[in-house]
Amino acid sequence: MYKKNIYTVVSNKNITANIYEMILSGDTQYIVKPGQFINIAVEGFYLRRPLSVCFKTENAFTVIYKVVGGGTEKMSMMSSGVKLDVLTGLGNGFDTSLSGNKPLLIGGGAGVPPMYYLAETLIREGRKVTVIEGFNSKNEIFYENEFKSLGAEVIITTVDGSYGVKGFVTDAFIEDYSYFYTCGPEPMLKAVYDKTATSGQFSFEERMGCGFGACMGCTCKTKYGNKRICKDGPVLLKEEIVW
Amino acid sequence: MVNTSVMLCGIKLDNPVIPASGTFGFGYEFADFYDINVLGSIALKGTTKNARFGNPTPRIAECRDGLINSIGLQNPGIDKVISEELPKLKNVFNKKAIANVGGFSIAEYVEVAEKFDNEDQIGILELNVSCPNVHGGGLSFGTDPKNVCEVTKAVKAVVKKPVFVKLTPNVTDIKAIARAAADGGADGLSLINTLLGMRIDLKTKKPVIANKSGGFSGRAVKPVALKLIYDVYEAVKLPIIGIGGISSAEDVIEFMLAGATAVQVGAENLVNPYACKEIIENLPSVMEKYKICKLKNIIGEAHNG
Numbered sequence: 001m002y003k004k005n006i007y008t009v010v011s012n013k014n015i016t017a018n019i020y021e022m023i024l025s026g027d028t029q030y031i032v033k034p035g036q037f038i039n040i041a042v043e044g045f046y047l048r049r050p051l052s053v054c055f056k057t058e059n060a061f062t063v064i065y066k067v068v069g070g071g072t073e074k075m076s077m078m079s080s081g082v083k084l085d086v087l088t089g090l091g092n093g094f095d096t097s098l099s100g101n102k103p104l105l106i107g108g109g110a111g112v113p114p115m116y117y118l119a120e121t122l123i124r125e126g127r128k129v130t131v132i133e134g135f136n137s138k139n140e141i142f143y144e145n146e147f148k149s150l151g152a153e154v155i156i157t158t159v160d161g162s163y164g165v166k167g168f169v170t171d172a173f174i175e176d177y178s179y180f181y182t183c184g185p186e187p188m189l190k191a192v193y194d195k196t197a198t199s200g201q202f203s204f205e206e207r208m209g210c211g212f213g214a215c216m217g218c219t220c221k222t223k224y225g226n227k228r229i230c231k232d233g234p235v236l237l238k239e240e241i242v243w
Numbered sequence: 244m245v246n247t248s249v250m251l252c253g254i255k256l257d258n259p260v261i262p263a264s265g266t267f268g269f270g271y272e273f274a275d276f277y278d279i280n281v282l283g284s285i286a287l288k289g290t291t292k293n294a295r296f297g298n299p300t301p302r303i304a305e306c307r308d309g310l311i312n313s314i315g316l317q318n319p320g321i322d323k324v325i326s327e328e329l330p331k332l333k334n335v336f337n338k339k340a341i342a343n344v345g346g347f348s349i350a351e352y353v354e355v356a357e358k359f360d361n362e363d364q365i366g367i368l369e370l371n372v373s374c375p376n377v378h379g380g381g382l383s384f385g386t387d388p389k390n391v392c393e394v395t396k397a398v399k400a401v402v403k404k405p406v407f408v409k410l411t412p413n414v415t416d417i418k419a420i421a422r423a424a425a426d427g428g429a430d431g432l433s434l435i436n437t438l439l440g441m442r443i444d445l446k447t448k449k450p451v452i453a454n455k456s457g458g459f460s461g462r463a464v465k466p467v468a469l470k471l472i473y474d475v476y477e478a479v480k481l482p483i484i485g486i487g488g489i490s491s492a493e494d495v496i497e498f499m500l501a502g503a504t505a506v507q508v509g510a511e512n513l514v515n516p517y518a519c520k521e522i523i524e525n526l527p528s529v530m531e532k533y534k535i536c537k538l539k540n541i542i543g544e545a546h547n548g
Contacts, residue, residue: 001275002276002516003276004515004516004517041514045305046305046306046307046308046309046310046461046462046514047303047305047310047513048514087516206300206301207300207301207302207303207304207451208303209303209310209312209513210266210512210513210514210516212272212516213268213272214266214267214268214272214273214512214513214516215265215266215303215312215314215513216265216268216288216297216314216317217300217302217303217312217314218300218303219296219297219300219317220300221296226317231272
């Protein structure tokens with residue numbers, strides 16, 4: 001169930017390279033699961049900007065976004081107090097009931113943010129969480145300490161080896177995990193799919209029209225029929241994915 | 244107290260606002276957010292004989308004041324639409340809907356239209372002879388007056404419900420196509436479908452849409468739609484459902500002045516899921532502002548004098 005509402009920018013700051021963290025205050029009751037996303041209307045741009053929820057409280061939520069075009073560039077310049085028209089509570093989100101006791105969370109670059117809300121939820125539910133965060137280089141790393149503060153084990157990988165384990169997230173896999181959750185660029189998701197021994201959940205990205213299931217713009221094929229990434233996803237089970 | 248009702252081929256609509264095909268699914272999902280019975284009607288997702296996945300993704304590209312889509316008529320096929328989608332709609336919508344009929348041959352249009360014709364929930368059949376995103380179907384029918392006339396005639400021969408033909412703007416002379424539909428026995432016309440368009444990604448130096456191009460719609464196309472509706476209104480004496488970039492109650496009135504009896508709201512639903520509801524709520528006050536008592540009295544008024 002989603003809802004359109006007006007939210008107020010509480011803070012909006014550059015946390016690393018071209019990555020920004022924005023906190024918005026307002027009604028968060030429709031955000032019910034980690035892995036769900038919100039869709040922000042940015043003045044001057046026709047379509048909304050879909051962003052995964054990084055964290056939520058009773059009266060505010062956090063999104064982390066990468067500046068990739070005009071819309072996110074405009075967002076990056078918004079100061080506190082700005083009012084935004086946002087749809088919240090979009091997408092199916094992660095199912096934490098399948099996690100087992102030692103879930104492994106794997107996030108790549110701009111795919112890291114939903115892992116934070118997920119880690120927080122899983123830890124609150126008494127799970128022992130390990131997070132692998134993958135980046136290209138040291139200057140792109142974010143939220144290492146934030147994940148540690150939640151009580152998660154954190155492994156960082158960088159492609160150029162400038163920090164943590166040199167290589168991709170799949171080069172830093174741990175042996176002992178009960179289940180996995182992942183979000184990141186599609187080549188990474190595919191590598192995780194091939195590497196993982198257990199079942200797990202993948203959060204996908206696709207160019208969306210509406211973000212709430214009306215336009216069929218983001219449909220993908222699965223073993224259980226066509227699914228809309230925005231409405232029936234963005235989270236798909238490993239068992240249903242067709243690459 | 245103003246009156247927003249209009250008559251469309253003998254069907255009374257409480258107001259002329261109808262979500263356009265392809266922007267509202269089969270309607271019922273929007274019932275989670277508001278009572279969709281406030282709508283004049285609903286134009287359902289384009290339906291073909293067989294289930295279709297549609298085109299490869301990406302099939303959406305953003306533009307200034309609009310978007311390009313290249314969905315390619317994704318739908319579960321007529322039999323599933325009737326057995327699964329219509330019952331779900333019936334639970335939440337007690338008015339007659341408009342069935343949007345797609346096809347790749349005259350026989351297919353006839354078969355799908357005939358099946359919808361037997362459904363009580365359907366008030367009007369809208370023949371989509373103008374989808375820009377399927378090859379060998381839709382658009383090729385809609386750009387040739389002879390085909391438009393033939394497909395209309397063939398469908399009219401087997402159905403009882405009113406038949407509207409949805410026209411493409413991607414032609415040299417839309418009036419010739421409109422006349423062909425009228426000659427085929429159409430009861431009304433819906434226009435416009437999307438304009439052909441393209442975006443190119445500067446980083447990849449390739450078209451954004453996987454199929455390269457698609458159909459452009461949204462607020463930006465409104466003046467194009469108005470002009471074509473104005474022209475068609477003068478060319479044929481058939482009721483028109485006006486479509487193209489409508490986003491406000493003022494736009495509804497503007498389209499009706501140009502000659503539309505009812506309107507469809509398309510792309511705007513995708514950026515604001517409450518668009519139709521808000522337009523309907525704003526209609527009475529905008530009518531009062533422009534001293535309009537009965538909406539049905541302003542149809543085609545821009546042509547007077």
